[in-house]
Amino acid sequence: MKDFRTEARLQKGWNWMVAVYLFLGGVGSGAYVFGAFAGFMGWPDLAKIGVVLSLPAVLIGTLFLVAHLGSPLHMYWTPFKVKTSWISRGVIFISFFMLFSFIHIIAIFLGKGADPGINFVAVLGIICALGTMLYTGALLSASKGVPFWESGIMPVLFMFSALVTGLFAVILINNLGVGGSIDPAIAAKLGLIALGLLVGEAVVLFFFLYAAYQLPGSKDSVTALLHKPTFTFGDVILGLLFPIILMLAVIAANGRSTSGMFILAGILALIGGMLLRYGILAVGMRASYNISGFEFRLITRLDPKTMVGKVPPGNM
Secondary structure, eight states, X not given: OOOHXXXXXXXXXXXXXXXXXXXXXXXHHHHHHHHHHHHXXXXXXXXXXXXXXXXXXXXXXXXXXXXXXXXXXXXXXXXXGXXXXXXXXXXHHHHHHHHHHHHHHHHHHTTOTTSHHHHHHHHHHHHHHHHHHHHHHXXXXXXXXXXXXXXXXXXXXXXXXXXXXXXXXXXXXXXXXXXXXXOHXXXXXXXXXXHHHHHHHHHHHHHHHHHHHTSHHHHHHHHHHHTOHHHIIIIIIIIIIHHHHHHHHHHHTTTTTOHHHHHHHHHHHHHHHHHHHHHHHHTOBXXXXXXXTXXXXXXXXXXXXXXXXXXXXXXX
């Protein structure tokens, strides 16, 4: 049976399209960081996949945000709301990130991916990619009216998730035949890196939920999230636990005959990353205050002209 008081508090302003935007932004920025790192390590196939994947992933994600805003004209105003809007700040981060990513892609196709100048571009691209990852979490943590989102841990959680999904997206594409075969020694290192990021994400997710559960305003959101099979089974078990087990198997095998394990782990990790963002958005509840037996909710709406500058969660 549904708790209609809880249902009434759920924000309706940000839907699955925003979740796709946050997910693809994380995948693209995470793929770039790993691609640049692979370039520094001398892994050209993985470097090419990571860098080339980054731009279209972030661009497609941005199109989902534009579709959610309802009109491309709303995006015109975003750079002018930097003082009040995390969407505006994010547009600047993403714009510079896509610029450096584009330059890097052109250099790779021209055979200049290892030039010192491109390495400098890669460093700038990594900085902007990290900013993009943190921004997607900061966008929610700066929200007014949804206590569950107002957490300083949210940007860190989204950063780890972006690194995990970006890494596995690159490895998955490579193992599906786009790149060359991975040397067992490199595969073992990839398994170790992936394991560290997965464990890091799991630890941050635990502390995020634990901290939110201690606060009266966000406790109901945590309870609702833990009752969602798409989160507990889809994200925690399939998206985190299973990939951790598979990466332990990769390390135990010293990277030999691990293509199937990487493919399965990549698919599960990507599904988990999407379900994580959708779940966090879906259980966002507006702040509720009880005064003399009457319940009041704090509702914050988007700017009716620009759709930016303020954040949901009012019903729009």
